[in-house]
Amino acid sequence: MPRVDVRGEICPRPALIVRQALSDLDPGETLVVRGDYPPAEENLRRMCTTHGIDVTTAETAGESDEFELELQVTEMASLSEA
Amino acid sequence: MGTDTEIDRDDETACLTEYTELHGCSCKVGQSDLDSLLADAGLTGDSDALLFGIGEDAAARKLTDDLALVSTVDFFTPIVDDPYDFGRIAACNAASDAFATGAVENVACLVVLGLPRELTDSASPILAGMADALDAMDGVIAGGHTIMSPWPFAGGAISATARPDALLTSQGASPGDRLYLTKPLGTQSAMGATRVTDEQFVGTVREAADRPLGRIASEAVGWMTTPNRDAALACREYATAATDITGFGLAGQSRVVAARSDVGIELTHLPVIAGTPALSTLFGYGLTDGESAETSGGLFVSVPPAATDVVESAFDDAGVFYRAIGRVTAGRGVTLDDPTIEEVRR
Numbered sequence: 001m002p003r004v005d006v007r008g009e010i011c012p013r014p015a016l017i018v019r020q021a022l023s024d025l026d027p028g029e030t031l032v033v034r035g036d037y038p039p040a041e042e043n044l045r046r047m048c049t050t051h052g053i054d055v056t057t058a059e060t061a062g063e064s065d066e067f068e069l070e071l072q073v074t075e076m077a078s079l080s081e082a
Numbered sequence: 083m084g085t086d087t088e089i090d091r092d093d094e095t096a097c098l099t100e101y102t103e104l105h106g107c108s109c110k111v112g113q114s115d116l117d118s119l120l121a122d123a124g125l126t127g128d129s130d131a132l133l134f135g136i137g138e139d140a141a142a143r144k145l146t147d148d149l150a151l152v153s154t155v156d157f158f159t160p161i162v163d164d165p166y167d168f169g170r171i172a173a174c175n176a177a178s179d180a181f182a183t184g185a186v187e188n189v190a191c192l193v194v195l196g197l198p199r200e201l202t203d204s205a206s207p208i209l210a211g212m213a214d215a216l217d218a219m220d221g222v223i224a225g226g227h228t229i230m231s232p233w234p235f236a237g238g239a240i241s242a243t244a245r246p247d248a249l250l251t252s253q254g255a256s257p258g259d260r261l262y263l264t265k266p267l268g269t270q271s272a273m274g275a276t277r278v279t280d281e282q283f284v285g286t287v288r289e290a291a292d293r294p295l296g297r298i299a300s301e302a303v304g305w306m307t308t309p310n311r312d313a314a315l316a317c318r319e320y321a322t323a324a325t326d327i328t329g330f331g332l333a334g335q336s337r338v339v340a341a342r343s344d345v346g347i348e349l350t351h352l353p354v355i356a357g358t359p360a361l362s363t364l365f366g367y368g369l370t371d372g373e374s375a376e377t378s379g380g381l382f383v384s385v386p387p388a389a390t391d392v393v394e395s396a397f398d399d400a401g402v403f404y405r406a407i408g409r410v411t412a413g414r415g416v417t418l419d420d421p422t423i424e425e426v427r428r
Contacts, residue, residue: 010103012274012365016283019364037103046373047366 002029007036007066014040015047022053022071023079030072032058041067052076098160098168099277101198102233106161106171106273106377109235110329113338137342138251139179139325140240150246152185157194157237158329161273161377162303165204169211170307172236175328175378177219181310182326182381184250184318185242189311191216192239193226201234208236219309248318255323255343255384259410262393264313264402265305265380266426267332268358271369272302273377275361290364293357301355301428306378313381313404316396320389327379332407333372335382336416343384346413349421353405356425372418384410 004021006014018033025031035041048055048071058068099105111119120126125136133150135141140154156176160168177189193212197205205228213223226238276299278287288295310326317324323343325335332349340347349372362369380403385393390406397404405424 010277012278012367013283015364015366016278016286020283020286039104043366043368045366046368046371047364050363050366 001032003032003034005034006040007034009035009040010037011039011043015043018044018071019047019079022073022077025073027073027075027077030070033069033071034066036066038065041069044069051079097163098165098201098204098234099163101201102159104159105277106158106269106329106375109159110375113330113334133246133249134251139182140185142183142185142246142249144246148245150185150244150249151241152180152183152244152249153239153241154179155194155237155239157235158377159233159235161269161306165207166211167303167307168236169208170215171303171378172208173212173215173238174307174309176238177216177221177240177242178310178326178378180240180242181314182250182324183244184248184314184324185244186311186314188241188243189216189219189221190224190241191221192224193228194235194237194239195226195228196231196233196235197228198232198234199230204234212236212238215307215309219311250318250321250324252323252325252339252342255339255345255347255410256386257345257410257412259322259384259386260390260406261347261349261408261410262317262383262385262404263327263332263353263380263407264310264383264397264404265308265327266353266355266403267327267372267374267376267379268355268362268369269302269306269377269379270374271358271361271365271367272298272355274365274367275299287361287364290360291357292360298355298357298361304428305355310381312400313397313402316400316402317381317383317385317393320393321383321385323384325382327376327382329375329377331368331373331375332382333416333418336372339382339384340414340416343410346411347408347416348411349408349416349418351405351407351422351424353407353424353426356427359423359425370421370423
């Protein structure tokens with residue numbers, strides 16, 4: 001499963017990095033994203049939902065600000081139209 | 083007020099935004115965290131010594147039957163790289179909390195400034211920007227306090243006066259009132275785009291916007307450096323409630339007014355800086371849901387139906403931007419159901 005680490009990245013870069021990684025995937029594939037910037041998690045969720053990407057929260061450990069999301073590309077995904 | 087602010091400075095200008103992870107009103111502590119903090123500290127009740135205080139944009143103390151002193155403090159991290167513009171924005175943003183209460187006279191600012199050692203040269207232009215902004219608001223810089231800080235920040239403690247009966251809070255909105263906003267939204271997206279400078283993504287951001295990014299950013303700076311004083315003066319006699327739009331965003335501030343006025347708020351029309359909706363979609367900022375953080379945003383004003391004509395005339399006469407953005411209902415909470423998005427060019 002492909003992974004992207006956006007820890008240390010500041011908005012809006014996490015959304016841009018994740019969007020680029022998602023654009024390489026086919027419907028049904030999942031990208032795992034790890035981050036540590038609190039505003040980025042909400043922005044990533046919003047960006048994905050807007051573009052037809054399913055978001056689920058993966059189990060996280062370590063520092064409380066860290067998060068891990070599983071982003072699944074659906075048939076409805078429309079990243080190229082952003 | 084400059085409308086032709088240069089965003090792309092030469093390389094000898096310190097890049098203030100590179101010294102902080104959160105920018106402008108985005109650095110504000112979240113609404114629920116703030117509520118918890120106040121509750122933990124037992125700071126939830128009204129004080130008998132004040133006309134109003136905690137929970138409002140500013141505090142007000144009645145000095146005489148004809149005079150109230152309004153005080154507030156607001157400071158934040160840089161949202162622009164240019165120190166002079168940062169000073170102007172910080173001053174407008176700090177004073178806005180007083181203007182939101184209708185207090186526009188005798189404006190004074192005590193500067194709150196923190197800079198890392200590498201940016202001490204920026205102190206002078208930041209202060210010059212604040213002084214010029216205060217001057218444009220018929221205010222003065224009365225003093226201040228400066229510290230060394232790993233993250234840069236600037237702002238001020240503002241005092242201003244008004245007649246006690248002229249003061250506005252977030253608590254007076256009534257069902258049937260019309261809602262006005264006096265600046266377009268979108269500063270977070272406009273300025274976020276300027277921070278994407280690496281070759282990997284700059285093309286993506288440029289393609290997403292249908293306008294030059296520098297133009298979008300300069301218009302955002304123009305709005306952020308527009309004081310809310312004229313807007314407050316134009317509407318305070320007729321408004322039932324007011325606040326200003328900051329890091330909580332339009333939806334967040336609407337939730338505050340809805341809760342404190344015990345009403346519902348229906349948002350139907352969002353004016354935004356042209357080009358920012360596409361950037362917001364790219365960045366996941368939630369602009370068209372009213373959820374994006376705003377820096378030095380406009381006033382959000384509730385006006386009874388019988389007074390909308392006179393308020394709109396007053397805004398027009400004062401040259402104040404405004405849009406009717408929704409209404410107050412007898413319900414609860416905030417609804418924003420497929421609002422019209424109006425892209426505003428300055």
